[in-house]
Amino acid sequence: xxxxxxxxxxxxxxxxxxxxxxxxxxxxxxxxxxxxxxxxxxxxxxxxxxxxxxxxxxxxxxxxxxxxxxxxxxxxxxxxxxxxxxxxxxxxxxxxxxxxxxxxxxxxxxxxxxxxxxxxxxxxxxxxxxxxxxxxxxxxxxxxxxxxxxxxxxxxxxxxxxxxxxxxxxxxxxxxxxxxxxxxxxxxxxxxxxxxxxxxxxxxxxxxxxxxxxxxxxxxxxxxxxxxxxxxxxxxxxxxxxxxxxxxxxxxxxxxxxxxxxxxxxxxxxxxxxxxxxxxxxxxxxxxxxxxxxxxxxxxxxxxxxxxxxxxxxxxxxxxxxxxxxxxxxxxxxxxxxxxxxxxxxxxxxxxxxxxxxxxxxxxxxxxxxxxxxxx
Amino acid sequence: xxxxxxxxxxxxxxxxxxxxxxxxxxxxxxxxxxxxxxxxxxxxxxxxxxxxxxxxxxxxxxxxxxxxxxxxxxxxxxxxxxxxxxxxxxxxxxxxxxxxxxxxxxxxxxxxxxxxxxxxxxxxxxxxxxxxxxxxxxxxxxxxxxxxxxxxxxxxxxxxxxxxxxxxxxxxxxxxxxxxxxxxxxxxxxxxxxxxxxxxxxxxxxxxxxxxxxxxxxxxxxxxxxxxxxxxxxxxxxxxxxxxxxxxxxxxxxxxxxxxxxxxxxxxxxxxxxxxxxxxxxxxxxxxxxxxxxxxxxxxxxxxxxxxxxxxxxxxxxxxxxxxxxxxxxxxxxxxxxxxxxxxxxxxxxxxxxxxxxxxxxxxxxxxxxxxxxxx
Numbered sequence: 001x002x003x004x005x006x007x008x009x010x011x012x013x014x015x016x017x018x019x020x021x022x023x024x025x026x027x028x029x030x031x032x033x034x035x036x037x038x039x040x041x042x043x044x045x046x047x048x049x050x051x052x053x054x055x056x057x058x059x060x061x062x063x064x065x066x067x068x069x070x071x072x073x074x075x076x077x078x079x080x081x082x083x084x085x086x087x088x089x090x091x092x093x094x095x096x097x098x099x100x101x102x103x104x105x106x107x108x109x110x111x112x113x114x115x116x117x118x119x120x121x122x123x124x125x126x127x128x129x130x131x132x133x134x135x136x137x138x139x140x141x142x143x144x145x146x147x148x149x150x151x152x153x154x155x156x157x158x159x160x161x162x163x164x165x166x167x168x169x170x171x172x173x174x175x176x177x178x179x180x181x182x183x184x185x186x187x188x189x190x191x192x193x194x195x196x197x198x199x200x201x202x203x204x205x206x207x208x209x210x211x212x213x214x215x216x217x218x219x220x221x222x223x224x225x226x227x228x229x230x231x232x233x234x235x236x237x238x239x240x241x242x243x244x245x246x247x248x249x250x251x252x253x254x255x256x257x258x259x260x261x262x263x264x265x266x267x268x269x270x271x272x273x274x275x276x277x278x279x280x281x282x283x284x285x286x287x288x289x290x291x292x293x294x295x296x297x298x299x300x301x302x303x304x305x306x307x308x309x310x311x312x313x314x315x316x317x318x319x320x321x322x323x324x325x326x327x328x329x330x331x332x333x334x335x336x337x338x339x340x341x342x343x344x345x346x347x348x349x350x351x352x353x354x355x356x357x358x359x360x361x362x363x364x365x366x367x368x369x370x371x372x373x374x375x376x
Numbered sequence: 377x378x379x380x381x382x383x384x385x386x387x388x389x390x391x392x393x394x395x396x397x398x399x400x401x402x403x404x405x406x407x408x409x410x411x412x413x414x415x416x417x418x419x420x421x422x423x424x425x426x427x428x429x430x431x432x433x434x435x436x437x438x439x440x441x442x443x444x445x446x447x448x449x450x451x452x453x454x455x456x457x458x459x460x461x462x463x464x465x466x467x468x469x470x471x472x473x474x475x476x477x478x479x480x481x482x483x484x485x486x487x488x489x490x491x492x493x494x495x496x497x498x499x500x501x502x503x504x505x506x507x508x509x510x511x512x513x514x515x516x517x518x519x520x521x522x523x524x525x526x527x528x529x530x531x532x533x534x535x536x537x538x539x540x541x542x543x544x545x546x547x548x549x550x551x552x553x554x555x556x557x558x559x560x561x562x563x564x565x566x567x568x569x570x571x572x573x574x575x576x577x578x579x580x581x582x583x584x585x586x587x588x589x590x591x592x593x594x595x596x597x598x599x600x601x602x603x604x605x606x607x608x609x610x611x612x613x614x615x616x617x618x619x620x621x622x623x624x625x626x627x628x629x630x631x632x633x634x635x636x637x638x639x640x641x642x643x644x645x646x647x648x649x650x651x652x653x654x655x656x657x658x659x660x661x662x663x664x665x666x667x668x669x670x671x672x673x674x675x676x677x678x679x680x681x682x683x684x685x686x687x688x689x690x691x692x693x694x695x696x697x698x699x700x701x702x703x704x705x706x707x708x709x710x711x712x713x714x715x716x717x718x719x720x721x722x723x724x725x726x727x728x729x730x731x732x733x734x735x736x737x738x739x740x741x742x743x744x745x746x747x748x749x750x751x752x
Contacts, residue, residue: 038700042707044689068675068700075676076696084692299444300451313420316460320452324414324444331418334707 001140001188001215003247009355011362013239013266016353019216019247021140022185023080023088026055028247028268029352031259031345032090034276036060037067038083041276042331042338045085051311052342053350056088056140058271061133062097066116066123070136078138078183090271091139092251093130093192095146096220107147109164127171131179131189138183143218144172146192151225158196165194166208173212188215190249193238196221197230206241216247216269223253223272232261239266256285256348256372260365263352275345279337282326285344289374291319293337298323305336311343348372377516377564377591379623385731387738389615389642392729395592395623397516398561399456399464402431404623404644405728407635407721408466410652412436413443414459417652418707418714421461427687428718429726432464432516434647437509438473442492442499446512454514454559466647467515468627469506469568471522472596483523485540503547507555507565514559519594520548522568527601534572541570542584549588564591566625569614572597573606582617592623592645599629599648608637615642632661632724632748636741639728651721655713658702661720665750667695669713674699681712687719724748 002020009015019026033040033048035057040048048054059079064070068082076082079089095112098105102114111126127145134142146165149158169191181187191209195201209217219238222231235250242248249269250262259270275285282293286306291298293305298319305314305322313336325333348368355361378396385391395402409416409424411433416424424430435455440446444458452458455465471488474481478490487502503521510518522541525534545567557563567585571577585593595614598607611626618624625645626638635646651661658669662682667674669681674695681690681698689712701709724744731737 037704037706038697039706039708042711044708044711045692046688067704068696072676072696072700076678076694081678082694082697082700084694084697300448302452302457312422316421318452318458318460320444320448321414321458321460324448324458328413328443330413330415331707331710332415332420335418335420335711 001186003216003245005245007357007359009264009361010359012264012365014263014352014356014361014365015266015268016356017247017268019268021088023086023140024055026088027350027353029263029349029356030055030269031349032056032058032269032271033342033345034058034271034273035083035085037063038079040338040342041280042334043342045083047339048085049087051339053310053346054087054342056090057085058090058092059137059139060094060097061091061130061137062094062101064091064137065094065133066118070133073138074136074182078136080138088140090141091134091137091143093134093143093145094125096148096252098125099148109167111145127168128175131172131175135179135182135187138181139187140185141188141190141216144169144189144191146194146220148221148224149194149196151197153196155198158194158198158201162194162201162205165192166205169209169212190214190216190218192218192220192251194221195234197226197234199233199237202234202237203241206238210242214246216249217242218249218251220251222250223258228258228261231258232265235262235265235267256345257369259345259348260352260369260372263349264362264365270349275341276338279341280334282323282333282337284337285341285372286376287344287368287371289371289376291376293319293323293326305340309340309343310347311339314340314343377562379592379621381621383733383735385640385737386735388640388741390639390728390732390737390741391642391644392732393623393644395644397464399462399516400431402464403726403729405639405725405732406431406645407725408432408434408645408647409718409721410434410647410649411459411461413439414455416714416718417656418710419718421459423715424461425463427715429686429722430463430718432466433461434466434468435513435515436470436473437467437506437513438470438477440467440513441470441509442494446509449514450512450558454512456514464516466517467510467513467519469510469519469521470501472524472628474501475524485543487521503544504551507548507551511555511558511563514557515563516561517564517566517592520545520565520567522570522596524597524600525570525572527573529572531574534570534574534577538570538577538581541568542581545585545588566590566592566594568594568596568627570597571610573602573610575609575613578610578613579617582614586618590622592625593618594625594627596627598626599634604634604637607634608641611638611641611643632721633745635721635724636728636745636748639725640738640741646725651717652714655717656710658699658709658713660713661717661748662752663720663744663747665747665752667752669695669699669702681716685716685719686723687715690716690719
C-alpha cells in the first residue's frame with residue numbers, strides 16, 4: 001500500500017493524498033460508506049460506484065463472521081468475490097460491535113467472549129483469531145482488535161484498557177506478520193489509538209502506535225457521546241504525533257461538520273453509519289443544511305429533494321414524494337435518501353480535497369461548517 | 377385510448393395488440409408491476425423503465441387516498457407528477473383493498489364504510505366518489521368500484537353481490553361521464569366482471585359489461601383462492617363474450633403459469649403482487665423454474681442468480697450472495713430479488729407477444745408452462 005501526500009493546506013493541517021491499494025487508488029480525504037453485512041443498506045453496488053462515487057467501503061468482521069460465516073466468504077474468494085465490489089474494502093476488527101451488539105460479552109486479557117446477537121451462540125474473539133478472520137474475509141485494510149471504551153469513562157479504566165489494547169496490538173501484529181493474504185492481493189493492518197478523552201493517554205497511545213510503523217493509523221473511541229470539542233482536541237493531539245507520511249483514519253465520525261473539522265486537523269479517512277442510518281429515518285444532509293423530510297412543511301414542497309445533489313434521484317424526485325415514501329416506510333424512501341446522503345458525504349470530502357489542492361481549504365471549510373449545520 | 381389488434385394465435389385465443397394512451401403505447405400482452413403507494417417497492421423509477429422495461433404500472437386508490445391524500449396528489453399534478461413516472465398508470469378502485477385491508481368495513485347499496493388500516497379514521501367509498509378520487513389521482517386507466525367476492529362464496533351471495541356491482545357500475549359510468557380529467561390527458565374507465573366461480577353469473581356479468589362499450593374490460597374476483605382450473609374456466613367463459621377489439625385485463629393474476637394460460641385464453645393485461653412480494657421473501661422466478669433462495673442448497677452456489685435474466689444485478693450477483701442478503705433481511709436483497717422477478721415477468725409477457733406474432737405461441741406456451749413450475 002502506497003500513501004503519497006499531494007497537498008497540504010497552508011492554514012490548517014488538512015492534506016490531500018493518494019492511497020494506492022491492489023483494488024485501486026483512493027483520493028483522500030475520503031468518506032467510506034458503511035456496508036456492515038457486505039452491503040451498503042439500500043444501495044446497489046453499481047450505484048455505489050457510479051452515483052455515490054465511493055472509492056472504498058467498510059464491512060464488519062463481527063457481522064460477516066457470524067453471517068454468512070467464513071467458509072462461505074472463503075469459497076467466494078473473499079468479500080470482494082462475495083459481494084462483487086471490486087474496489088477497496090476495509091473491515092473493522094469487530095471490537096466495537098462486540099461491545100455494542102453482542103449479548104453477555106466478557107473481556108479478559110485473552111480476548112472477548114460473547115454471544116451472537118443473531119442466535120445467542122457463543123464465540124471468542126482474540127487478537128490472533130481476529131487477524132485470521134480478516135485474512136479470510138480478505139479486506140484490503142484490516143483493523144487491529146481493540147477495546148473501544150465508552151463515554152464517559154473513568155481515567156483508571158481508560159488507562160488499564162489502553163494498556164491492554166496495546167498488548168493486544170502487539171499480538172495482532174505478530175499474527176498478522178506470520179500470516180499471508182489468501183487471495184493474491186495485499187492486506188494492510190491499521191493499529192488503533194485509544195485513550196478516551198484523556199490527553200496524556202491519547203499521547204501515550206499515539207506514540208506507541210506511531211512506533212509500529214504501520215501502513216496506516218486509526219483513531220478509535222471517539223464520537224461515542226463526548227462533546228465535539230473534546231473529540232477535536234483528541235484528534236489534534238494525536239495527529240501531531242502520528243507520522244505525516246501515513247494515512248490517518250478517524251473511526252465512526254461523524255456529522256458533515258465533524259468531518260470538515262477533522263479534515264482540518266489532519267484526518268484522511270472517515271466512516272460513519274450516520275448518513276445511511278439517518279437517511280432511513282428521513283434526515284437529509286445538503287450543502288444548505290439539514291432537512292428532516294418527515295416534517296409537515298415538506299408535505300406539499302414539490303421542489304427537487306436537492307437540485308444540487310450529485311444523485312439523479314435527488315434531482316428528479318420532490319421533497320413531497322420522498323416525505324410520502326419515508327412516512328409510508330416504503331423501501332424506495334430508504335433507497336433515495338441513502339443515495340442522497342452518501343452522495344453528499346462523498347461530494348463533501350472530494351470538495352474538501354479540491355480546496356486543499358487549491359490552497360483555500362480553511363476559508364471554504366469555515367463557511368461550509370456554518371452552512372451544513374443549519375436546520376432547514 | 378386506442379386498442380389495435382396486431383396478431384391472433386392460430387391455435388389459441390392469444391392475441392398481440394397495441395394499447396395507446398396519452399402517456400405512451402403499451403405492447404400487449406403485458407404485465408403491470410404493482411406500485412401500491414405510488415412506488416414499486418424496492419425499485420427506482422428509472423430501473424422500472426430501463427431494467428424491468430415496465431410499460432405501465434398500477435397504483436392503489438385506497439392507499440393513495442389515505443396517504444399522502446388527495447390534496448397532495450392534486451398539487452403535484454396527479455400521480456405521474458407525484459412519483460415522476462411518465463408512462464401509463466392504472467389505479468384500481470379500492471374495492472379489493474377495502475375488503476382485504478380496512479378494519480370494520482360495512483357494505484351497503486350506498487357504498488362501503490370502512491376504517492383506515494393506518495390510523496383507524498372513518499371513510500366512505502361510493503361508486504361516485506371513487507370516480508372523483510381517481511380523477512384526482514389522474515391514472516390513465518381507472519377501475520370501476522365493485523365488490524370482490526371471496527372464495528368460496530355461496531351462489532346466492534355471489535348473485536346478489538354481482539347485481540349490486542352492476543348497479544354500482546352504472547353509477548360509476550354516470551359519474552365518470554359527468555366529470556373530466558384534471559390534467560389535460562385522457563382517462564379511461566374499465567368496468568369489472570364479477571360472479572365468483574359460477575359460469576352463469578360470469579356469463580351474465582360479461583354480457584352486462586360488454587354492453588357498456590367501455591374502452592377496456594376487466595375480470596375481477598379470481599385468483600382469490602380457487603383452483604387454477606376454475607380460474608381458467610371463468611376466464612374462458614368471459615373472453616368468449618367480451619368484445620375482441622377492446623383490451624381484457626385479468627386482475628390480480630398470477631403465477632407465471634397462470635399468466636401464460638390466461639394469455640392463451642385471450643387476456644391482454646395482468647397485475648399481481650406475487651413477483652414483487654415473493655421476491656422480498658426470496659422466491660425467484662426463472663425460465664428454468666422457481667428458486668427458493670433461502671434454501672441451504674444455495675448457500676455456497678456462486679453461480680449468477682440467473683445468467684439469462686435481463687436484470688444486470690441477476691447476472692453480476694451470485695445466488696449465495698442474494699441468499700445472504702435475504703437471510704440477513706438486508707434491503708439490497710429485496711431490491712435485487714424484485715428487479716429479478718419483475719424483469720422475468722416483463723420478459724415472459726413480451727416473449728409471449730413475440731411468439732403470438734410469430735404464430736407459434738401455443739407450442740411455446742405449453743413448453744414454458746412445464747418449465748416455470750419446476751421447483752429448482
